[in-house]
Structure formats: structure tokens, C-alpha cells
Amino acid sequence: MPTMSSSQRSQWPVWLCWLAMVLDGFDLVVLGTVIPTLIKTGELGFDAVGATFAATISLVGVGLGALFIAPLSDKLGRRKLLIACVAGFSIFTIAVAFAPNVAVFSTFRLVAGLGLGACLPAALAYMNDYAPAGSAGKSTTRTMTGYHVGAVATSSLALLIIPNWRLMFIIGGLAGLVLLPFLWAKLPESLPEAASAREAAHEKAGATSEPAPAVVHSAGAGTPEAAPKAGFRDLLRKPYPLVAVGIGVASFMGLLLVYGLNTWLPQIMAAAGYTVSTGLTLLLVLNVGAVAGLVLAGILADRHGTKKIVLLWFGLSAVFLALLSVKIQSEFLLNAAVFVTGIFVFSSQVLVYAWVSQLFPANLRGTALGFAAGVGRLGAILGPAVTGTLVAANIVYPAGFYVFAAAGVLAVAALTVVPHKIRAGKTTVPAGER
Secondary structure, eight states, X not given: OTTSOHHHHHHHHHHHHHHHHHHHHHHHHHHHHHHHHHHHHOGGGXXXXXXXXXXXXXXXXXXXXXXXXGGGHHHHOHHHHHHHHHHHHHHHHHHHTTXXXXXXXXXXXXXXXXXXXXXXXXXXXXXHHHSOTTOHHHHHXXXXXXXXXXXXXXXXXXXHHTTOHHHHHHHHHHHHHHHHHHHHHHOOBOOHHHHHHHHXXXXXXXXXXXXXXXOOBOTTSOOOSOOOOOOGGGGGSTTSHHHHHHHHHHHHHHHHHHHHHHHHHHHHHHHTTOOHHHHHHHHHHHHHHHHHHHHHHHHHHHHHOHHHHHHHHHHHHHHHHHHTTSOOOOHHHHHHHHHHHHHHHHHHHHHHHHHHHHHSOHHHHHHHHHHHHHHHXXXXXXXXXXXXXXXXXXXXXXXXXHHHHHHHHHHHHHHHTSOSEEEETTEEEETTTO
């Protein structure tokens, strides 16, 4: 983008990555909005077992995409991967609307998930390459507000058009196709070696100097001296194994909460005696709380350190999830409780991503984020699967909330063992303070 002004260059990547996360947010809740209708009508042959299978296989695709496709951004560049991911997701999401049965429906969701799984790590790695030093918390949480804005928009759309579930997928896919030309024309390339050069220049200049601007270039432009290419094997080398284990477990638990709640919350509330419309409204309120929580969490993480805030956030998530097991008669109090729960539950997982971006060097950032997201997707698979089993057994309320609260406690325990500082060679990287 050589002809663009500096201010224009700084805004396009921010908004385009944010919009990519809006699409990811669509996928977060779309099954949760259509599952009650599909089970109730039995359309395509859906029942509780079929819905659980569809939710699970969708997340298998997302996990595979995060683990095996997202690391390509460290080798090929973020821009190419984002464009390919959005294109693949959009085409197969539209295809879901025309599925003739549960098997084809689930297959299309699996393939769409491959693109979605790689989209999130690539977008977050891009934004952390691009952001000034010391702003990883705000950069990550700001980008991830798109994730929950997309979830809120999808929940709102469902209130308007459900039971027309096919239209939900058509709209989601078309939105991705509309975004594609903007990604192609306006998103400059950001390669890991460019970010590495920026970080090295900042360290050489000293802590008192202003943060160096991100190095972003279009295809064909000259690149700084290349940093070594990274892969998953690097996560097995000192000092990363303990960090990877702690982050992986926390991400597993975090996405178990995110996907378990967004997939089954309407059904859980229906089991508790609330109406279906109330369950959909609470899904909307939950994700509105998530957006507010992301803004607050990013500010506090950059100010007080990411580790302190992520531990606090997961701990409070466990407390409020346990409280939701109590039947609340007041509509106002019920909405308030779900809103506050959303503040802590979803931003907890995003803080894990922010921490990963700070702990790992730029040339390993996409791989590390892919690992965190990929392992987390195993939790995303387990969450809906466990909750779906509880639904099938007619014990999802209040047992589902107890399972979610326990996941929050386990995340706290896992993150506690991650060291506050990582020493890689002669460089010390303070967790959450860089």
C-alpha cells in the first residue's frame, strides 16, 4: 500500500482483522441459535444426538484448522492465510443452508471450521505484529471485541428470523464474501520477520524511547532481515514446554466455557423452565457482557500485568457460573447475572491469547497462538459434547453450570504454574509486562 498515508495504513488492518473476528463470532453462536428449532422440528433428521454430533464435528474442523493451518501464517504471511480462511469459511457456510441431512450438514460445518480455526490465530498474530510495544493486552482484546460483536449480532438476528434457520447460514456466508475484496485490496502483508525487526530495534533503542512503529509491507516490498522460521517442535525446547502446558490447559478450559455456553445456553435455560425466547435473549446478554469485559480486561492487563488479571478473571468466572445454578425469578436480576458472567467468562479466554502473544517471540507467535487455539478447541469440542450429554440425560440444569464452574477453577490452577518471566537465551521476557 505504498500510496496510502500513514494514518490510513494504521486503520485498515485494525478494522479488517476486527471484521474477520466478527465472522468468527457468528460461528460461535449460530448453532446455539438454530439447535432448539432443529431439535423441535426434527428437520433434516435432527434430534439431541444429531445436534451434539454436528456441534462436535464443527469444532473438530476448527481445532484442526488452528493446529495445522494457522502456523502457516509464520511461513507464508498473515494476509494470504486470512484471505484463504475467510473465503473457505464463507463458501461452506452458505452450503450448510442447502444440506439435505444431518451428515451433509455436519460435513459442511467441518470444512467451514478449518478456515475459522486458522482465522483467529492469524488475525491476532497480525495485530500483535502491528501493535506498538507494550499494548498487547489492549490490541488483543480490542480485536476480539469483534468476536463477540459478531455473536451479539447473530443472536439479535436469530430473534428476528428464527425459525428460518437456513437464512442464518446464508447471511453469515454472504457477509464473509463481502469482506473478501476489502481484505484483498486493503490489507497489507505483515510477516513475522518484520515484527522481529521492530522488536529488536525497540530493545536496542532502550526502554525510554518511543515504541517503534510496526513494519507492514505490501507484496513485493523489501523485507527486513528474516527471522528463523518456527514450528511446533520449537514449543518443546526450553524454556517453552511448561509454558505451553499451562497455556494449553487454560485455553482448553476457556474454550470449553465459551462454546459450551454459547452452544447450549438457550437449551439449558429451557430445561430450567425459562422460555426459548428468554434463552435466546440471555445468549444475547451474555455476549454483550463479553464485549464490555474485553474492553475492561485489556486496559487492566496492560496496566497491572496479564497474569494477575487472567487469574482473577477465571476465578470470578467460576463464582458467577456456580451462582447461575440458582433459579432466579426476577427477569432484571437474571439478565444482570448473565451479563456479569459474560464479562468474565469470555474475556478470560482472550486474555490467554494476549498472554501468549507476549510470552512468545514474533517468529513463533502464529505457531504459539495456533497451538493455544487448537488445544483450546479440544475443550470447545468437549464442552458442547458434555453439555449435550447432560441435555440428553435431562440433568443439564443445574449440573451444566457446576461443570462450567469447575472448568474455571482448573484454568486458574493451570495458569498458576506458568512462570512470571521467561528466559530465552540472554533475553528475559516478563509475562504481561512487555
